[in-house]
Amino acid sequence: MNWILLIIAGLFEVGFTTCLGKAKETTGTVMGLWITGFFISLTISMLLLYKATQTLPMGTAYAVWTGIGAVGTVLVGIIFFKEPADFWRLFFIVTLIASIAGLKLVSH
Structure with a gap:
């Protein structure tokens, strides 16, 4: 169950970084709404x-959380913000995903 919470936490990390990106592009009330979403x-x-670290090792949980956030944020940037998707960028995203999966496999 805590792995599911950790994955959801990582997705919300993608959410707050996306909100920051959108807030940067707007002004006024719309910016305030994006900051509120952040x-x-x-x-x-x-x-x-925090809840996930009650039973998962802190180092593993933090690494997976930041990894999900990093991968998700890069993918959102490529898909929604038209950031570049060159070979090396995608290569290192794949290696990051493999590392996250590896941490899940070796954690008790």
């Missing part, structure tokens, strides 16, 4: 990370 996503992400 704080909501940040809070949920941290609470779920």
Whole structure:
């Protein structure tokens, strides 16, 4: 169950970084809404990370959480913000995914 919470926490990390990207592009009330989304996503992400670390090793949980956030944020950047998707960028994203999967496999 805590692995599921950790994955959801990582997805909310993607949410708060996406909100930051959108807030940077806007002004006024719309920016305020994106900043509000940032704080909501940040809070949920941290609470779920905290809950997951109650039974998972801290180092593993943090590495997986940041890995999910990094991979997800890069994918959101490529898909929604039209960031480059060159070979090396995708290669290292795949190696990061393999590392996350490896941590899951070797954790008790």
